[in-house]
Amino acid sequence: xxxxxxxxxxxxxxxxxxxxxGITLEMPRELAAxxxxxxxxxxxxxxxxxxxxxGFCGGYDLVESAEQSHRGxxxxxxxxxxxxxxxxxxxEGRPSGSPLEPxxxxxxxDPGAVWDPVVDYxxxxxxxxxxxxxxxxxxxVICKVHGYCVAGGTDMALCSDLLVVxxxxxxxxxxxxxxxxxxxxxxxxxxxxxxxxxxxxxxxxISGAEALEWGLATEAAPAAQLGAxxxxxxxxxxxxxxxxxxMHKLLVNQAVASSGLHATQVLGTFFxxxxxxxxxxxxxxxxxxxxxxKQAVRERDDPFDDFGLRPx
Numbered sequence: 001x002x003x004x005x006x007x008x009x010x011x012x013x014x015x016x017x018x019x020x021x022g023i024t025l026e027m028p029r030e031l032a033a034x035x036x037x038x039x040x041x042x043x044x045x046x047x048x049x050x051x052x053x054x055g056f057c058g059g060y061d062l063v064e065s066a067e068q069s070h071r072g073x074x075x076x077x078x079x080x081x082x083x084x085x086x087x088x089x090x091x092e093g094r095p096s097g098s099p100l101e102p103x104x105x106x107x108x109x110d111p112g113a114v115w116d117p118v119v120d121y122x123x124x125x126x127x128x129x130x131x132x133x134x135x136x137x138x139x140x141v142i143c144k145v146h147g148y149c150v151a152g153g154t155d156m157a158l159c160s161d162l163l164v165v166x167x168x169x170x171x172x173x174x175x176x177x178x179x180x181x182x183x184x185x186x187x188x189x190x191x192x193x194x195x196x197x198x199x200x201x202x203x204x205x206i207s208g209a210e211a212l213e214w215g216l217a218t219e220a221a222p223a224a225q226l227g228a229x230x231x232x233x234x235x236x237x238x239x240x241x242x243x244x245x246x247m248h249k250l251l252v253n254q255a256v257a258s259s260g261l262h263a264t265q266v267l268g269t270f271f272x273x274x275x276x277x278x279x280x281x282x283x284x285x286x287x288x289x290x291x292x293x294k295q296a297v298r299e300r301d302d303p304f305d306d307f308g309l310r311p312x
Contacts, residue, residue: 012047
């Protein structure tokens with residue numbers, strides 16, 4: 001992830017193009033740190049969120065998480081509670097057995113072991129906090145979506161205030177078919193209950209043009225014009241004084257927060273853990289480890305394909 005200030009605009013860019021800007025355990029925390037940096041900079045009026053490479057974000061880096069989890073951790077999480085600087089995957093040191101350590105996560109996804117839903121919640125809820133830093137940011141966040149914005153990538157997009165999207169971009173939550181629930185729980189708020197159900201009960205995606213029609217996107221443009229349209233909107237918003245921007249965002253967000261968003265997110269985060277521990281969820285993750293993530297995704301696109309889910 002990169003951060004730079006461009007006049008009144010703070011630009012945060014997802015920068016793992018070789019992995020489709022896949023979400024890692026550290027990314028949500030890095031995102032929150034960048035948002036905080038922008039909020040505390042008096043020169044910044046608006047935050048511009050985008051992704052490098054062929055798309056905005058392809059969701060969680062399941063190549064690592066699914067395949068590693070079902071190979072099993074090389075060592076079990078230590079029982080000691082002593083701090084271990086430089087613990088695997090932390091980059092900063094965490095207590096042994098932390099819910100954020102890869103070994104702990106792998107052990108809690110072992111089909112032959114007892115699943116601890118609270119450990120799972122402790123891990124995933126911290127990702128939600130990172131994504132929601134965009135929503136709770138005092139300063140407005142404008143997100144540019146190109147190529148694809150799917151699965152966990154939609155959490156960041158929906159937590160942003162305004163979306164400028166490529167008209168042919170793919171936007172949706174395919175894991176709804178077998179291996180996940182959207183933890184930020186913002187679909188109903190952004191597109192309405194009926195359309196949220198249409199997406200989540202099928203796992204289908206919509207185009208950027210449809211996102212504009214549905215009211216999810218503020219603007220949609222062909223790829224060649226997307227950058228200019230995005231920059232123009234960022235520049236337009238940045239003309240307002242910071243105090244006006246902050247007050248208006250707080251006012252509108254209060255309407256969403258008062259509707260019970262936090263309670264819904266707690267439920268969604270637990271449901272996401274349950275979805276990853278169903279028989280179908282374990283089977284899909286096993287297939288990802290066996291045949292590779294891309295093949296498992298192809299089969300997931302037809303959820304009743306030939307890996308044990310076809311009825312009858």
